[in-house]
Amino acid sequence: EGNNNDNNNNNNNGVTLKLQMCASLQGNSQAVATPINLAQHSYFNLAGHDSSEGILNHTLQTPNAYAYTPTDETCIPTKKIQYLDHDAAMDFRHPKELQLALKQYASNHLSLENVEDIVGVARSSNTWNSTKEPWGIDHNYLFKKTEPITTEDKNCDLSVAAIVQHENRRLTVFTDAPGMQVYTAHYLGEAFSCCRELAKDQAATYTKPWQAICLETQ
Numbered sequence: 001e002g003n004n005n006d007n008n009n010n011n012n013n014g015v016t017l018k019l020q021m022c023a024s025l026q027g028n029s030q031a032v033a034t035p036i037n038l039a040q041h042s043y044f045n046l047a048g049h050d051s052s053e054g055i056l057n058h059t060l061q062t063p064n065a066y067a068y069t070p071t072d073e074t075c076i077p078t079k080k081i082q083y084l085d086h087d088a089a090m091d092f093r094h095p096k097e098l099q100l101a102l103k104q105y106a107s108n109h110l111s112l113e114n115v116e117d118i119v120g121v122a123r124s125s126n127t128w129n130s131t132k133e134p135w136g137i138d139h140n141y142l143f144k145k146t147e148p149i150t151t152e153d154k155n156c157d158l159s160v161a162a163i164v165q166h167e168n169r170r171l172t173v174f175t176d177a178p179g180m181q182v183y184t185a186h187y188l189g190e191a192f193s194c195c196r197e198l199a200k201d202q203a204a205t206y207t208k209p210w211q212a213i214c215l216e217t218q
Contacts, residue, residue, distance in 0.1 A: 043212035046166035136186030175217035
């Protein structure tokens with residue numbers, strides 16, 4: 001057509017795959033009133049169960065959290081509430097890489113030295129050097145009341161509890177519960193084999209500390 005310009009035209013086609021898992025927990029006690037707190041305990045790793053980095057290169061966000069419940073040395077809540085405005089190490093209201101979060105937790109809450117090296121040591125073996133026990137985040141986060149999202153099920157009022165991101169994979173957790181336990185799986189060790197089906201000639205893959213994350217709405 002007489003146009004002498006060099007044109008570069010690109011046509012990018014992509015497919016977005018969305019998977020959904022729903023968990024509905026309900027308790028019923030007909031005899032006497034019974035305190036009960038039901039929660040699911042699924043482990044997630046968006047890089048794969050055998051990723052060499054575990055979840056350290058994942059980011060976590062809890063956009064609607066405003067506080068968490070501190071625990072004692074036996075991981076039992078102390079009945080106190082700690083506001084995130086006063087605890088940067090536990091604050092995930094904006095996306096934060098879990099490796100950074102664990103380093104902050106070790107430094108601010110456990111007073112561990114050489115924090116920069118601790119994560120690498122723990123990932124390469126099941127020894128803990130500066131601590132007698134595995135350490136990590138295992139705390140219940142409290143959510144502020146928000147406007148429920150629009151869902152196909154009009155009977156289900158859900159809000160965003162957590163967003164986990166690794167590269168181009170994202171896990172979003174919705175809930176109608178007032179809280180969520182965040183557990184960085186620091187007690188996982190060689191005694192726990194992964195649940196994935198493996199070929200008969202393959203050795204079982206064993207998990208290490210921080211190999212997965214649990215997001216237990218409750």
